[in-house]
Amino acid sequence: GQQLNQSPQSMFIQEGEDVSMNCTSSSIFNTWLWYKQDPGEGPVLLIALYKAGELTSNGRLTAQFGITRKDSFLNISASIPSDVGIYFCAGLTTDSWGKFQFGAGTQVVVTP
Amino acid sequence: DAGVIQSPRHEVTEMGQEVTLRCKPISGHNSLFWYRQTMMRGLELLIYFNNNVPIDDSGMPEDRFSAKMPNASFSTLKIQPSEPRDSAVYFCASSRDYNEQFFGPGTRLTVL
Numbered sequence: 001g002q003q004l005n006q007s008p009q010s011m012f013i014q015e016g017e018d019v020s021m022n023c024t025s026s027s028i029f030n031t032w033l034w035y036k037q038d039p040g041e042g043p044v045l046l047i048a049l050y051k052a053g054e055l056t057s058n059g060r061l062t063a064q065f066g067i068t069r070k071d072s073f074l075n076i077s078a079s080i081p082s083d084v085g086i087y088f089c090a091g092l093t094t095d096s097w098g099k100f101q102f103g104a105g106t107q108v109v110v111t112p
Numbered sequence: 113d114a115g116v117i118q119s120p121r122h123e124v125t126e127m128g129q130e131v132t133l134r135c136k137p138i139s140g141h142n143s144l145f146w147y148r149q150t151m152m153r154g155l156e157l158l159i160y161f162n163n164n165v166p167i168d169d170s171g172m173p174e175d176r177f178s179a180k181m182p183n184a185s186f187s188t189l190k191i192q193p194s195e196p197r198d199s200a201v202y203f204c205a206s207s208r209d210y211n212e213q214f215f216g217p218g219t220r221l222t223v224l
Binding site: 031033035040041042043044045048088090092097098099100102104105 | 116143145154155157160162167168203205207210211212213214215216217218220
């Protein structure tokens, strides 16, 4: 099950608004991944982060690796209807040997 | 390049039957992961392999579950006998050296 605290659980926003979500933990991570999952599909990798403080963009998506190495943030700017889906964070600690921890997901609903 | 390939995409079976799920990882990836996703428990790691060797199977729920990776391009997850509580979406993911994981489209299993 999930060991990362991901919030919010769901967001209902209007088209054009910005979206922010985050994942936190008491553990220290060396890798953060952000995924998006559409209904009936597998999670699709959006952004990967490898250094504390790193800020990486992918189109309208921007993710940051927290400087404490215990959290990460994902922002979506100027949301559009196709941004609808569930967004997951995944974190890897130094001693986890490839075993990522996953957040419970943030359900994003965009209304026109 | 082809992504992670899973088959079948959907499986409906009766309780007590054997179920075999198949996965072909991305060529060149040396780590393979099997996950189960349900509404109640989210994404759960069942087992993962590195260089075809099982590294951690602590997430396999019971002896009814088994997984094999006979070569670098193929893995199976078998449930025998299946039970209704095994109904879920099963994902396979692959990565190179425990980095970014790429998920397949999943197999939706329904056990009646």
